[in-house]
Amino acid sequence: MKKIIFLLAIGFILSVPATSNAQLLKKLKEKASSAVNKAIDSKTGNETQENANSSSSESSSQSTSGNRPVNKGGVGLKNTAPPDVNAAMEDANKSFTANNYSDARYSVQQALMGIEIQLGHELLKSLPANVDGMDKDTTQDKVVSTQWGWNNMTIQRVYSDKKDKQCTITIGNNMLYSGLVNAYFGNAYAVESNGKDQNVKQVKVQGNKAIISYDESKGYTLIVPVGQSSMVVWECINFANEDEVMNTANAFNIDNIKKTLGEK
Amino acid sequence: MKKYSIFISILFFTLSVNAQDFSKDIADAKSSYAAGKLADAHFSLEQAIQEIDMIVGKEVLKLLPAKMNDQASVEKDDQVTANVGFVGATVHRSYGDTTGSQVEIISNSPLIASLNSFLNMPLVGGMMRNSTTKVVKIQGYKSRLEKQGDNDNGKPNYQLQIPFKSALITITANGMDENAVMSFANSIPLDKIAALIQ
Numbered sequence: 019m020k021k022i023i024f025l026l027a028i029g030f031i032l033s034v035p036a037t038s039n040a041q042l043l044k045k046l047k048e049k050a051s052s053a054v055n056k057a058i059d060s061k062t063g064n065e066t067q068e069n070a071n072s073s074s075s076e077s078s079s080q081s082t083s084g085n086r087p088v089n090k091g092g093v094g095l096k097n098t099a100p101p102d103v104n105a106a107m108e109d110a111n112k113s114f115t116a117n118n119y120s121d122a123r124y125s126v127q128q129a130l131m132g133i134e135i136q137l138g139h140e141l142l143k144s145l146p147a148n149v150d151g152m153d154k155d156t157t158q159d160k161v162v163s164t165q166w167g168w169n170n171m172t173i174q175r176v177y178s179d180k181k182d183k184q185c186t187i188t189i190g191n192n193m194l195y196s197g198l199v200n201a202y203f204g205n206a207y208a209v210e211s212n213g214k215d216q217n218v219k220q221v222k223v224q225g226n227k228a229i230i231s232y233d234e235s236k237g238y239t240l241i242v243p244v245g246q247s248s249m250v251v252w253e254c255i256n257f258a259n260e261d262e263v264m265n266t267a268n269a270f271n272i273d274n275i276k277k278t279l280g281e282k
Numbered sequence: 283m284k285k286y287s288i289f290i291s292i293l294f295f296t297l298s299v300n301a302q303d304f305s306k307d308i309a310d311a312k313s314s315y316a317a318g319k320l321a322d323a324h325f326s327l328e329q330a331i332q333e334i335d336m337i338v339g340k341e342v343l344k345l346l347p348a349k350m351n352d353q354a355s356v357e358k359d360d361q362v363t364a365n366v367g368f369v370g371a372t373v374h375r376s377y378g379d380t381t382g383s384q385v386e387i388i389s390n391s392p393l394i395a396s397l398n399s400f401l402n403m404p405l406v407g408g409m410m411r412n413s414t415t416k417v418v419k420i421q422g423y424k425s426r427l428e429k430q431g432d433n434d435n436g437k438p439n440y441q442l443q444i445p446f447k448s449a450l451i452t453i454t455a456n457g458m459d460e461n462a463v464m465s466f467a468n469s470i471p472l473d474k475i476a477a478l479i480q
Contacts, residue, residue: 107311107312110308110330119337120477120478120479120480122304123334123335123390126330126331129311133315133324136320137320140320279321280321280322280325281321
């Protein structure tokens, strides 16, 4: 029985892309024949005719794809205001007195979200406008709060020199890096003695223990754990050396970040 | 045994420490918020959520049946844990002193939400039927019943999982037949529990 289900599933999976494969093959065939025609025409001097042909085929292909409307724009979603913290707390109190615990919990979560978003905006305001010749790119500012408490609150700011140098600072509980940080501070020796090149090492930023890592494809990453659960992460692309990274990090006031997050 | 009793006493201590007054937490949050101390307000609200989870957990315990088939509930093992974050709140009740039968409810956990969507994919490992697993309906809720071998007396052990949105009820019923498991599951007021924990 299990085998039959498995075989049915495989059959189903294979049958779905089969039609798209056929379309792809057809397109490839058309491309190949037009390339061959082009080569022959250029040798026989028949170029003008070929151009006329290709333009007619292009227009026909446009008309077939034109049947499916393509979204050309819209105003997008409106930016709703973060939840009203005071109102949410009032609601929570009311629901709680009415023994409606589910609604009370929801209202407290809304209040939490509202506070986290305000905290995020406060932090973003306190960050410098430019660092190491790079200006802040406010279009990429992000304050993300999920309803699951502190764990998933993330504040992000991007600095860029409008060419290829970029630094992304992320403040919050960054799940992606917490494993690396714990592994490193847990058993530092295992990472440090890995041959001639150090890809990860321990540094200090404004008196805080930190780790810096370098990866050929990602550039420099500097991680400063802050207090009990948060961390500040700088991801630096196209920085010349680690001194540049450290200078950039020192432009930020880590004590102020700690204070705003209520961390020690 | 000594270790076990130390653990239990620590647990009770923690519970009593956690059992704070919701209204006080909200009042603290309000005053911190008004004073612009956002981090403090955040902390107070987290406390308030934990308080709600504790109360809800105790309410859910009241709704659980006193007996599972012929196994009586072990009240001293009743347990409610409130966590802010990924684990969510958990409610636990044991049945029969040594049977290992129990009801475990995990609520408000994003991990459970993804586990539930996993359970609902038949081929991946959830709602399918084979020699040990089958899908059953308990009071309209699609659930997964799995036979987990036999106990020492040669009677079957079962596990029944009832997924909600971000909550999961797991019933471990050891030493009883399928009909007994189903009738126990049907005796739990699932709609009332769902209204409390969702």
